[in-house]
Amino acid sequence: MNMEDDEGHDGFAAEKTVTPALLALHPFSKFVVVSVGSQLRVFNLLEKCAVDSEDINSQSCHVDAIKTITFSKDGGLFASAGDDKHVKLWDTDTWRCLRTVVATKKISASSFSSDGKWLLYADKFGVVYAISTEYVKDPLAGPADPGQPVSLLAHCCSIITSLKCSADGRYIITADRDFKIRISIFPKNPLMGAHEIEGFCLGHTSFVSCVAVVNNNLTSQFLVSGGGDGTVRLWEVETATLLDTVDVYEKITIANSDVDNTAVQLPAITCIAVSNNASLVAVGLESLDGVIILGLDIKSKRLRFLQKFLLEDHYCPTSIQFDRNGWLWLVAGAAQRTEAGEEKATSWVKVVSISSGDAILLESIDPASLPGGTLLLEALDGTDSDVKKALALADAANMAVKEQLSKKKYTNEHRELRKRLRNDKKLQKGM
Amino acid sequence: MASGSKKGQHPRKRFYRARAHSNPLSDSQFPVPVSPAHMDWSDHFPAFFKSNITAAPGHDSEFNFEAKYTVKKENLNGTCSEWSKAKGVEGDSKCSSASIIDVSVRKAEGLEICKKIQAFGDEEPKVHFADIGCGFGGLLVKLSPMFPNTLMVGMELRDKVSEYVKDRIIALRKENPGQFQNISIIRTNAMKYLQNYFQKGQLQKMFFLFPDPHFKERNHRRRIISIALLAEYAHVMALGGILYTVTDVEELGEWMKSCLEAHPLFEEVPLKKQEADPVVGLLKCATEEGQKVERNGGKTFYSVYCRVLASSAGA
Numbered sequence: 222m223n224m225e226d227d228e229g230h231d232g233f234a235a236e237k238t239v240t241p242a243l244l245a246l247h248p249f250s251k252f253v254v255v256s257v258g259s260q261l262r263v264f265n266l267l268e269k270c271a272v273d274s275e276d277i278n279s280q281s282c283h284v285d286a287i288k289t290i291t292f293s294k295d296g297g298l299f300a301s302a303g304d305d306k307h308v309k310l311w312d313t314d315t316w317r318c319l320r321t322v323v324a325t326k327k328i329s330a331s332s333f334s335s336d337g338k339w340l341l342y343a344d345k346f347g348v349v350y351a352i353s354t355e356y357v358k359d360p361l362a363g364p365a366d367p368g369q370p371v372s373l374l375a376h377c378c379s380i381i382t383s384l385k386c387s388a389d390g391r392y393i394i395t396a397d398r399d400f401k402i403r404i405s406i407f408p409k410n411p412l413m414g415a416h417e418i419e420g421f422c423l424g425h426t427s428f429v430s431c432v433a434v435v436n437n438n439l440t441s442q443f444l445v446s447g448g449g450d451g452t453v454r455l456w457e458v459e460t461a462t463l464l465d466t467v468d469v470y471e472k473i474t475i476a477n478s479d480v481d482n483t484a485v486q487l488p489a490i491t492c493i494a495v496s497n498n499a500s501l502v503a504v505g506l507e508s509l510d511g512v513i514i515l516g517l518d519i520k521s522k523r524l525r526f527l528q529k530f531l532l533e534d535h536y537c538p539t540s541i542q543f544d545r546n547g548w549l550w551l552v553a554g555a556a557q558r559t560e561a562g563e564e565k566a567t568s569w570v571k572v573v574s575i576s577s578g579d580a581i582l583l584e585s586i587d588p589a590s591l592p593g594g595t596l597l598l599e600a601l602d603g604t605d606s607d608v609k610k611a612l613a614l615a616d617a618a619n620m621a622v623k624e625q626l627s628k629k630k631y632t633n634e635h636r637e638l639r640k641r642l643r644n645d646k647k648l649q650k651g652m
Numbered sequence: 653m654a655s656g657s658k659k660g661q662h663p664r665k666r667f668y669r670a671r672a673h674s675n676p677l678s679d680s681q682f683p684v685p686v687s688p689a690h691m692d693w694s695d696h697f698p699a700f701f702k703s704n705i706t707a708a709p710g711h712d713s714e715f716n717f718e719a720k721y722t723v724k725k726e727n728l729n730g731t732c733s734e735w736s737k738a739k740g741v742e743g744d745s746k747c748s749s750a751s752i753i754d755v756s757v758r759k760a761e762g763l764e765i766c767k768k769i770q771a772f773g774d775e776e777p778k779v780h781f782a783d784i785g786c787g788f789g790g791l792l793v794k795l796s797p798m799f800p801n802t803l804m805v806g807m808e809l810r811d812k813v814s815e816y817v818k819d820r821i822i823a824l825r826k827e828n829p830g831q832f833q834n835i836s837i838i839r840t841n842a843m844k845y846l847q848n849y850f851q852k853g854q855l856q857k858m859f860f861l862f863p864d865p866h867f868k869e870r871n872h873r874r875r876i877i878s879i880a881l882l883a884e885y886a887h888v889m890a891l892g893g894i895l896y897t898v899t900d901v902e903e904l905g906e907w908m909k910s911c912l913e914a915h916p917l918f919e920e921v922p923l924k925k926q927e928a929d930p931v932v933g934l935l936k937c938a939t940e941e942g943q944k945v946e947r948n949g950g951k952t953f954y955s956v957y958c959r960v961l962a963s964s965a966g967a
Contacts, residue, residue, distance in 0.1 A: 346873075348880070375880035377843045378873070399844055400686070405883075414879065416916050417962060418887040421847045423687035 240286035240304075241491075241539035241618035242554035242568040248296045250544050252313065255601040256287040257566040258556025261301060263316060264600045269593035271600035274316035282318070283307060286556060289342070293333040294388075298354060300340050302328035308342050308370075310357055319357045322370055324350070330384035330395075339411055341373065341393065343381035349373045349395060351411045373415040374405050380626065383432040387442045392419060392458055394444060396429035398626045402446055404461055420461025426450040428626040431493045433502070437519055445502050445517070445524070447490025449626060453504055453515060455524040465524040469506055469513055472526045489623050496543045501527075501575060503549055505538040507619050512538060512551065512573075514581055530583040532571065535612040537619060548586065549573050552601070554611045555618035567611035570601045660826045663819035665788070668812045682811075682839050688851045693779065696836035697803055700777040779803040779850070781857040784842045784876060789817035790939035791861060792835040793824065798930065802856075804835050805849075807842040814839035843876060850888040857931070858885055860897040862941040865904040877908040879915060886917035889959040894921060897955045898935040900945045905953025918957040926956050 242257040252272070255262045261282065263272035276282060285305035292299050292313070299311040308322040308331070326344035333340050333354070343349045350370040356363025379397040386393055386407065393405045393415060402422035408415045427449030435443040442458035451470030456463055470487050488507035495502050495517065502515040502524065511531040515524055538551040554568025572586040591597050602611075685691040694701035781799070783791050786806025795804055808814040817837040824832040838849070863876045872878075877897060885895060895918065899905045912918045926932050936942050936952050945952060 372880075374883060377881060377884075379844070401847065413916075416879070416883045416886070418883050420852060421887075423848060426686060 238286065238558035239614060239618045239621045240288065240556050241615065241622060242552045242556070242566075243287065243290050244540040244542055244550055244552040244570070245290045245292055245299070246542045246544050246550060247292055247313065248294060248545075250546070251296060253550065253570075253597070253601065254290055254299065255552050255554075255568055255570060256290050256301060257554055257568045257603070258286050258558070258564045259283040259303075259305070260556070260564075260566055260603075261287065261290075262601050262603065264593060264597050266592045266597075269596060271596065272316050276311075276318040277316060281321075283309070286558070288327070288329055289331040291331050291333060293337040293354075294335055295337055298333065298337065298340075298357070300331050300333065300342070302331055302342055304328075308340070308352070310340060310352075310354065312358060319360075320352075320367065322352055324370065330381050332384045332386050334386050334407065334411075335388055335390035341384055341386065342370075343384045343395060345380050347376035347379045347381055347397060349375065349381065349384060349393070349415075353411075371412050371414070373408075373411060374403075376401070376403065382428065382430055382626065383446075385432055385434050385444070387444075387458055388434055388436055389440075389442060392442065394432060394434065394458070396432045396446060398428045400425045400427060400429060400448070402429055402432060402444075402456070402461075404458055419459060422446070422454075422456045422461045422463065424454055424463040424466065425452065427487070427489070430490055430622075430626065433493045433495045435495050435499050435517070435519065436497060437499045439519070443499075443519060443522075445493060445495060447493045447504050449487065449489040449623060451487040451490065451506070453490060453493065453502065453524065455517070455522065457522070464522040467515055467524050467526050469504065469515075469526065473506075473509070473513070473529050489619075489626075491619050491622070492538060492541050494541045494543050494549065496547060496549075496575075497545055498547070501543075501577060503541055503543070503575075505541060505551075507623065508537065508616070510534055510536050512541065512549070512583075514575060514583070516577070527577075528581045528583075530573075532573075532585075533612075535609070535616065536569070536571070537612065537615050538571075539615050539618060547574065547576075549575055553615040554602075555614035557614055557617070565610075565614075566603060567614060568602055569611045570598055660823055662823045663816050665816065668816040684840060684845045685848050688847075688849055688854075691849055693777070693803070696805065696838075697777065697833060699830075699833035700803065777803055778854055779805045780855060781805070781859070782807060782842075782850070782855050783859040783861070784846075785809070785860065785863055786817065786837065787813060787861075788940050789820055789835075789837065790942070791859060791934060792817075792837075793820070793832070794934050794938040795931070796832050796835045800831075800834060802834060806835070806837045807840050807846075807849075808837060809839070809841055811839060843874075843881065846884055846888060852887055853890045855889045856893045858889060858893070858895045859935075860895070860908075861935060861939050862899055862945075863897070863904070865899070865901045867903075872907075875904075875907070877911050879911050882911060882915045882918065886915070886959055891959055891961065893959040894929070894931075895955075895957045895959065896931065896935055898942070898952050900950045900952050902951070902953060905955070909953075909955045912955055912957045916962040917959060919960045921956045921958050926954075929956070932956060 240258055242255060245254045251267055253264050261277050265272050283305050286303050287301050288303035290301045297313055299313050302308040304327045306324045306327055308324055309318050310320045312319050326346050328342050329345050331342040338355055339351045340354055341349055341351050351373050352370045353368060376397045379399045381395050381397050383396040391407055393407050396402045404419040405415045406417040406419050425448040429446050429448045432444055432446045444456050444458055447453050453467045453469055454463055455465040491505040491507055493504045499519055500517055502517050504513050506513060513529050514527045516527045517524055536553050538553045541551045543549050551571045552568050556564055556566035558564050572591055574584050574586055576582045588595055588598055780802050781804035783806040786792060786808050789806055792804055792806050814837050821835060860876055866872060866874045897908050
């Protein structure tokens with residue numbers, strides 16, 4: 222066990238190798254990507270076929286769980302990174318891997334800058350790096366040495382759970398395990414670091430699990446966040462002000478919630494997405510077999526709970542995203558690495574449409590109506606279509622993530638025992 | 653846990669024996685406010701927050717208001733456990749010398765902003781000096797009479813040591829009525845939670861006296877002064893605020909100086925100004941650490957830097 226990696230987590234070996242499945246949609250709906258464990262599954266929505274590039278299926282693609290996937294704003298680039306400490310930049314025209322950066326620590330989050338010129342990624346120790354994407358499509362035009370990643374900023378030894386760049390390019394938003402969301406000013410020259418902080422969004426009473434930027438054409442920037450405290454919050458970015466909070470856990474009754482007597486473990490928000498017209502927010506909640514829809518009103522700066530929708534039994538989404546047509550894409554799944562080193566990966570993609578009129582309606586989109594139909598689902602869900610397994614793993618993945626992010630709670634007896642074992646305590650006599 | 657001092661008497665260090673080091677990376681066991689707005693400073697500086705005590709009619713305030721909202725201390729989850737509301741409050745126009753603090757409360761329907769009315773001048777008292785890693789409190793005790801109207805707080809990670817400082821302050825306040833009301837101690841991890849206590853631009857002075865050198869290279873990231881953490885310190889400091897560091901470890905002194913030099917929001921205070929600053933003289937000898945260094949004839953290495961705006965030249 223590598224003590225370095227586990228410092229700060231009190232020796233808790235991060236051996237839970239269950240990783241939630243992730244989903245990413247191309248900004249112009251050209252592609253949909255699902256990552257499960259170390260596998261990348263790409264489907265071309267325009268040509269309605271799976272993408273089978275050499276690099277995606279090769280041995281040198283990711284060798285360990287992928288923890289973050291993201292498209293650039295113009296859709297030309299795609300990035301993937303995770304536990305193998307490799308950050309891969311992909312060309313979305315050819316799906317060739319343009320560059321692989323070897324990082325020093327496992328990566329937990331990533332985002333392209335809004336102008337697409339930089340890829341930012343964050344590691345499990347709270348450091349955010351930037352690499353230039355300028356010559357990545359045309360390496361001969363650029364300098365011989367593409368340059369090393371530059372450290373931009375850091376959250377003091379806290380896992381960064383989410384990294385986003387504001388749509389107007391002014392801010393870098395980073396959320397961490399220590400309940401904070403930091404708004405940093407995007408530097409004019411990222412190579413010199415990001416040294417100026419605009420503000421801290423403080424309000425969550427547990428780890429911040431996910432953050433989504435609201436796309437709007439106003440000068441004010443907004444973001445929504447979900448946390449381990451079961452709340453979804455709306456923030457104004459420049460002033461780091463909490464505008465509204467919805468306590469999702471309070472709003473719904475979860476039939477099978479386990480209430481621990483020593484510490485009430487609130488179910489955590491697992492994933493969050495904002496519709497393109499900035500009117501709806503969808504969230505996944507731990508142990509909820511479905512999705513929760515909230516209404517967002519930017520003008521009045523309010524967020525309100527609309528409705529909980531149940532999907533299949535045990536369908537607990539691990540990643541969700543709205544497309545430009547207002548459809549909500551969901552994936553529930555996970556990958557698990559067995560002791561033998563084998564990887565078992567399953568996922569299940571669903572698409573629903575949400576209409577908001579007098580009432581909120583959620584309608585499952587029949588696979589036949591999806592671009593590519595069953596081909597799409599086969600490509601994304603993989604050949605092992607054991608649904609129950611997928612869902613059980615997804616649940617386990619959410620729990621593993623939460624356990625890693627939660628503060629360790631020790632009973633008083635445990636702490637006293639540890640103190641008695643301390644060397645300096647042993648030397649004391651009759652004190 | 654029995655404290656080492658009888659109530660009000662000066663604490664004796666031998667009853668507060670503690671390790672020299674505490675792991676700044678481990679998860680905390682002490683309560684941390686959800687945000688600076690949730691922090692109740694009145695317990696630390698009761699003399700400055702008179703209004704927390706329910707005012708009797710005819711109190712020396714210039715106005716008369718019948719009711720108050722009392723804020724109950726945040727519990728660990730960061731929610732106000734209760735609100736007690738008295739009768740209706742008189743119009744704001746009558747409370748010309750009151751200041752209002754916004755405190756967010758989580759309720760069933762969502763956020764509701766509740767207001768706490770405070771009968772204290774025009775300005776809510778704010779902490780302006782912070783001693784990070786204050787140890788046994790030597791600097792605070794010396795600074796207190798130099799700036800009697802400035803609130804200062806020490807932050808210390810070690811439980812026994814912060815307990816000692818608390819008992820020391822209580823004893824000092826008892827022995828010297830009216831004095832030492834402006835200093836206090838918080839047991840917390842300043843590296844992780846500084847932002848939970850202080851608002852943007854709040855601090856006028858920050859002190860880092862004889863910080864832990866963390867000699868091994870792989871432990872350098874635990875150093876309290878680093879380029880990354882300086883961004884956070886710059887955030888809570890006011891423009892023109894001064895950051896003071898001193899150490900007897902030459903390599904650490906060079907490290908801290910180079911971090912501060914490299915950071916665009918800090919600029920070295922010119923030597924003449926440093927000499928004119930009465931606080932600089934305290935850095936060497938005010939703390940127990942400093943006195944030990946002097947006794948052993950060691951050298952000390954200072955850096956005194958001012959919080960400035962990023963210049964348009966450079967990054």
